[in-house]
Amino acid sequence: MVAMTEPRDPPTGCAMFGIYSGLFRRRRSASMTSLHRIDEAPAVAPLANPAHHQKPAVHHDASSLARRPNAVPVPAAQNGAVARAAPPAANGRGRTVTKAVNGAGGPRPAVEPAAEYTGMAAELDRMILDHQRVKGTTQLVRATSGNMMLHRNLGNLNAGATGTAVRSPVVERGGTAAANERKAPPNGYASSGMGNIVREPRTPAAAGELCRALSHRTDPEKLKEMGNEEYRQGHYEEAVALYDQAIMMDARRPAYWSNKAAALAALGRLIEAVADCKEAVRIDPSYDRAHHRLGGLYLRLGEADKAIYHLKQSSNESASADVSRAQSVKSRIAKSNDARRLKNWFTVLQEAQAAASDGADCAPQVMALQAEALLRLQRHDEADSLLSSAGAPRFGVDESTKFFGTFGHAYFLIVRAQVDMAAGRFEDAVATAQTAFQLDPSNREVAVVQRRAKAAAAARLRGNDLFKAAKFVEACAAYGEGLDREPGNAVLLCNRAACHAKLGRHEKAVEDCSGALVVRPSYSKARLRRADCNVKLERWEASLRDYQVLIQELPENEDVKKALSEVEAKLKDQRNGAAAARSQH
Template sequence: MSSEPMDIDTNNVSAEEIKNQANQEYKAGHYADAIRLYTQAIAASPSTATYYSNRAAALTMIKKYKEAADDCRMATNLDPDNVKAYLRAGKCHMNLGNLDEASRQYQIALSKDAGNAQAKRDVYNLQQLGNYVGQAEMFMKNKQWGLAVNSLDRALSFVDSDAVPFTWRLWRAECNLGQKNYSEANRLANELVRMDSQNPDALFLRAKVLYMQGDNAKSVAHCQESLRCDPDYAKARVLLKKAKAMEAQKEAGNTAFKAGRLQEAYDLYSSALEIDPENEGTNAKLYSNRAAVLQKQKKYQDALADCNKALELDSTFTKVYSRRAACYMELEEYEDAVRDYKQLSDAEPGNREYHNLLRKAELELKKSQRKDYYKILGLGKDASDSEIKKAYRKLALQYHPDKNAGDEKAEARFKEIGEAYAILSDPQKKQRFDSGVDLDGGMGGGGFDGANWLMKKHYKFFEAFAFLFIFALSFICKTISPFDQHSERHL
């Protein structure tokens, strides 16, 4: 590492001597020191083209291509036959993305020295670069984002990867947005805005990323900033209008939902979904919100459909998994509910609510896999005592052995109905059945082993009791006409 160079007294040292010292620093890789010395040489002799050309070479090494291109222009103005300066200018303009100007500089160099091998290589590379850039533009126009990225990557192989032209950075961000790689598009857009906070293209791209992620309020702000920088920016004006419309419609739907005006909320969310089918972020929220309306209306199948649409648009939308699981629970599709609650619990291991919901769903799944006494009686799980009794009487009469002589299936059904009624008509047994304590593992898999043993023992006792009860009931019914009103009243 060189020590910080002292400014040379140009009164005692010639410009050429300063240039020679600068050349030594350049060869040693001390480009900043070389640039300082070349600057002193230029100050001592501002009409010497070589000093500008040499400083351009040093500036190129530290990736200051614009300043280097300016020095090359000064060098060629002072010395129109300086082929090195034209070649350096061509390289600078390639790295700046100014392909037409790079081509012009190389052509001048060849006109001065037709056999220059370096110039021929640079022209060939420039042609390749131009082809890939043209392909990238065509693919982007056709929304073939993967092909566009491939062509852009090939183009970037010809320039300095640490100093990619601003326009090409914009293209890369736009391709990521087109591929729905929102996190990377967001990172690149933020980077571009930091590089140039007054660039309308960068501000518009940032607005578009926010819009696609469903953050309409911030998208509106960036569109407005883009239009402030360029009032004639048509794309920003169109996006601004859409973002405002979608946000207004969504908020109106939210207001109606909170006020309990469910049909109005449903209609507002549906209208908002028609504004822009490509706005995946907001549309995912709209489908989720509409699912909440349908859930309130107990239209669980329709709510599930909207939850699925929301997740198709945004698979990371946590709230939708919770909402979908709740719909599965209402529809008694417990395996699906367990799957969604498990995904939520795995994603947020510290969330106690998700853990409890998962345990509840697992318990309901276990309960659904045993004999369902409510279904046997054709009832819902919220049936009242009178509804249980009424259903039992009706079914017992329908499947009574005296009415179905010789029908083994009817007899089995009659026994099953009696078993169901014996459980559901007894408050303690019903409570145990409803809570799931009769399942192996107790309440959802935990529980006390001694309590489990008692539950199992009691359940076996009940089975014996149920058999005796059905036998006695059958005996009584045989001595009484099944069509007698008194008999029916007892059933």
């Protein structure tokens, strides 16, 4: 079977020049000195054992050129009549040996080795030989000592490239002439990069993206521009990654650090943003934009003094207004802390909310002041919503402690622990309070909250175990002990109401459920239990009000729908009976 070879176009002028240049260099090197040749190598080696000289299977890899011996035999042509001349040996001792093979299928002829030689010429011939062995073609011609040429493409090994359409005279097996049209580049080369092995891209778009990515990887300014575009589109994670790449290439540009800080701030990673802004200011202390951005970050985090300092360093048009806001935040936080010491919770809440409105919207201290005031004002649901909102701080313990100090972060943690207890998350409350105690063990307030959290959690766990064992009296007492440590806890009140209901003490159950709903109006479990207890007490109107609220909160609950219908029917019967009684009188 005759192997198909790629069509070979006639060489162009550039190609012929390259060929003659290569021949000239080789002849010149042969006529000069024998420093790079083996002086005593015979022109032709005897073939004492032809079988011994048969070539073994060759496995090509990246290091094959380095391991190949210096002697370069001239291969016999295969699958067609092809002749090749070995390079002349030094001092004219070598002789040209030409072998020709017509056809295929016969025994492989012996190969007469040529004179051995070394240096760049030998290395290039080895590369040509490797390519011929792999491709099964002799169309690769060495043009110069520094380049290789395939199909007139100087310096590249390329099977095709994009450009203007050129129709190939040979159609691949199973294809059509139209399907085998290829595009040639306008400059006549297969690739703009010389000395590379280039594969034809699948699509022009993919090639463009690759070139764009490669060029941008070495241009930090382009990466910054790409990051700016991602930022404008709201892709903040991508923007951060691009700014990071730009910083890795050139960390001395303050704009890269400042822009990255803006993207981090948009992701809520404010403490990281502060660190990057500080780096920008360190690199260029006169960088106005970085000062203004850093001042704004400090303001959002409630660090009013630092915010004022950096805002004053900026020449931004809004800097004076921002300084006034920062001063207002500082004043309101001070007033809120003073009111807290006096346990004036209305004032604490009012001033803390005003500070958040003035710009300290992500300050843990300001948010903790608001949550604590809401707890003391028996507005547990609002406190929980505040700390569970998207704008609530989500800083790690280490970074928050380092940034705000031990006391500041411990205060935030004990408030969160109390909010968790109010919402019935006792295990979370204990863990958070324990973390606060580890940070500030000498703080008396922290120690008190930790003990309260542990006692309430233990009481609730013990009460649950007793309730499951149907020991309702003991369970009721256990929940009562927890309420002694954590008064007004909605979960403990509701659980104790369940014990009262099991014991037939529906009036007490209604009282505990009402107490739970005072602090948590959205506590559906307590409202459902109170409605059921009112049914037992035949308080149809009170029960109807609770079921009407529940049907709004749980519109798909079939039990609530059924109970509401029954209560409405009972209330209707009661009213009809009352009307009939009045008519008899």
